[in-house]
Amino acid sequence: MTRLYDHIDLRVPNLQEATPFYEMLLPALGFDQRVEIQGWLQFEGSDPGVTAFFGVTEDPAHVANQNCIAFWASSSVDVDQIAEVAKHAGARHMEGPMEYEPGYYAVFFEDPCGNRFEACHRVRI
Template structure:
């Protein structure tokens, strides 16, 4: 089956300010392999030949907007675990984790630069 996406390239105004957050969050989200790429903080999935990756780079004029990247979790407990990882890495939870409607449990948070994320479990 074709992957739904190949990679995410995210911009932050200060890579130094965001590094601790992403170094904790990305492995917990399923990108365990740190890949050395000049000017990037990049983590990849387990598949070494064509794995999905999430890269973060600095763009000093970047301004966070209302876009949000949402990740799927396998259970409500996994949403809770990832919410805890996000909190421990220095972010503020915006909302949740909580049940938003039947079959939809989620948490919303941002990175230190204002980029928005969600982790949700649907059933």
Template sequence: MGRRYDHIDLRVRSLANVQDFYATLMPALGFTHKVEVANWLVFEGPTLTGMPDFFGLTESPQHVPNECRIAFWAESTVEVDRLAALAIRAGAQRVEGPGYDEGPGYYAVFFEDPDGNRLEICHRTKHAQ
């Protein structure tokens, strides 16, 4: 089994409010192709299956962020640090880390987008539980 998920559709109260943040963050995470879809902000990235990973945002004015979190993989702790700095420059809020969380082997930065949705960038070693 190659793919574990097909896409992520994230709701935000205002696309205008988060557009610059995601336009900076998503290409750095490997979602390098911006797709024009009416009423959506869509980014795609290549996968081994030939079908692109898809991360889309759409406006839902009544959206209320909750405790759900989307975590992105980084190839190394150095990459987590680089992406954390980029997220902060892009406008990440409530940043925690980067650092080891839940013991050795799990290195991450936790933050929120400008709309309050929870995100994470992590790197796990084979020793992480």
């Protein structure tokens, strides 16, 4: 098995308010192909033959919790770039980017609705 997940299906209380954030963030994470699906904001990766996607839809009753979706970055420079995109997109409660321990460099942040994310570069030392 080479793939670790197929898709992320995320809820937000107001899709219209969350859309500008995700339109900036998702391409920076590698989801660079927007797909039009009614009621969804969905982006797929452009790798041929790979069907991974990140979809966001509205659930007015959604309440963010302490779950965190972490994305792997290929370098600490990539983490820094994702942090800048997240900041400009309106991320809240940013922590980092910084080295948390040897081999683990990350940034933590929340979307405007309180959903938690991380971009990290981790290597075994």
